[in-house]
């Protein structure tokens with residue numbers, strides 16, 4: 175952790191005093207004074223640290239405000255405390271664009287004023303609660319005091335454009351396709367997109383608030399529903415956080431099985447999305463074939479493990495279902511078959527010139543923009559962001575294997591397509607290795623005994639879901655109950671990058687650009 | 701081009717046969733039907749899917765209905781882009797308060813006669829999210845519901861059986 179030493183001495187020189195605490199092998203907690211909040215961000219940016227997540231919580235008369243940074247696979251969980259009676263903090267969004275929406279979310283949920291924030295509009299709050307009410311404060315009840323019918327949020331000030339031939343297209347929240355709700359505001363001239371603004375928050379379900387007071391088991395279930403397509407990885411991240419807080423060590427077997435589940439989830443989603451990208455440019459053959467492969471894959475999940483998306487199969491302390499020897503054999507044959515299928519399909523897709531026409535150069539996200547917004551996962555990796563938690567901050571079982579990270583730098587839809595294809599291949603290899611390792615361990619030994627964590631203990635789970643890095647924070651209260659849960663889905667950062675990737679594309683290409691990112695609404699709105 | 705055709709022929713048809721559920725089967729499948737579709741609609745049903753606050757798990761299974769195994773269109777069931785073209789609203793998720801008005805407007809925009817299916821535990825009974833400052837809970841708390849399909853998410857098989865049974869004339 176050599177960079178941390180240098181950085182700490184730099185902070186020291188700048189008069190920023192740091193109180194540090196060891197959280198996990200990859201995470202250090204640094205507590206600083208609130209007046210240094212923004213200055214820290216400036217120095218961190220100079221030091222090329224990535225801003226990964228931000229959230230806050232009320233602890234009696236104080237707010238704990240957090241920001242999570244990463245560099246070379248080492249994480250710093252920055253914390254400061256401010257008084258509930260004077261909830262002000264200089265904004266880090268002035269330094270890190272990635273912090274923008276996160277701070278607005280924190281403002282809407284807790285009423286913390288981020289001073290000099292570049293965008294003072296609300297984000298998560300529409301009209302379900304009043305301007306000066308803050309759902310995550312202790313004095314706000316879970317039920318709140320909603321109106322009989324919640325009116326629509328009509329007062330949001332979208333960026334306007336003027337000029338000859340410039341027009342505006344509002345889309346959503348209810349879309350034409352079978353997708354989640356959200357609003358897009360396009361400014362266009364002719365077919366060309368001049369600007370896109372997203373307005374999300376429609377599927378805000380109070381996830382953070384209803385997490386409070388839950389048992390660890392029940393939180394694991396809720397975490398699996400932060401974003402249904404990522405149920406495995408979100409549950410995993412939340413479980414790591416809880417296990418860290420409680421000092422519970424899971425068995426090697428359980429870790430391997432978690433790894434198998436997470437890679438199966440990645441493959442399922444990539445298969446489906448590769449198909450869907452082809453569908454959005456009207457190449458139905460590839461769409462149907464990929465959907466067929468995804469269906470077969472989900473059926474195996476169901477037959478072997480009891481759920482098509484493996485929901486609720488990861489629990490605190492381990493997993494609820496074993497990968498038996500027979501299941502392992504089946505998985506091997508299935509992977510062999512998938513390889514054969516893809517060997518037929520991918521060249522057929524690759525040779526299709528109309529597809530080439532639509533996917534290359536479209537939806538371009540430059541490596542600079544990707545870095546600017548802290549873009550994650552396959553979107554980041556297709557735009558030169560060479561980062562993967564599994565390789566750079568490995569957790570069990572990835573610490574026992576070599577993780578090959580797919581990488582491209584052209585930044586267009588085709589790049590994202592190819593990164594996903596490469597990730598399918600890499601995941602298949604990982605699953606094979608995990609299954610092989612399982613054979614050397616005795617069956618059973620799936621769930622470790624739970625220990626009630628001390629009140630105030632906390633943990634930070636960081637895993638690489640199929641969309642990229644997930645950061646999950648859990649703090650316990652008294653009697654084994656959850657005091658705070660905050661999951662940061664990669665979508666939260668990738669959404670902003672999408673706004674830039676569609677610029678200068680034509681409006682009809684928006685669906686395929688959007689699909690090539692496939693951000694989660696639910697995971698972002700919480 | 702050649703390898704495309706080769707693949708199409710070598711894979712062949714994977715579409716499977718499905719039938720409406722027997723009355724006794726309904727409960728085990730977690731399907732509850734309050735009002736069936738009028739006979740005159742049974743050959744062709746237009747569905748508008750509305751995510752009113754789901755975790756997106758339910759959407760994945762709606763998508764699966766269109767894959768070649770289930771191929772829902774052969775039963776005359778198709779998904780449409782506007783509620784104005786729909787006979788059925790297939791609603792997923794709890795109704796988040798931020799989506800409440802949008803759902804009401806979508807319901808109003810759907811021409812009569814119309815049916816509403818609440819798909820998944822969230823939509824049918826509130827599921828893991830329930831009622832809170834941010835969520836109205838089950839769909840029936842906001843608009844009238846004619847059929848509920850439990851499951852988190854319901855499998856495409858159950859979903860398809862539910863749709864077929866809804867369309868079937870009650871003997």
Ligand code: SF4
Pocket residue numbers: 399402753754755756757758792793794819820821822823827828851852853854
């Ligand atoms: S029923 Fe389950 S899968 Fe469907 S929206 Fe609710 S939590 Fe998600």
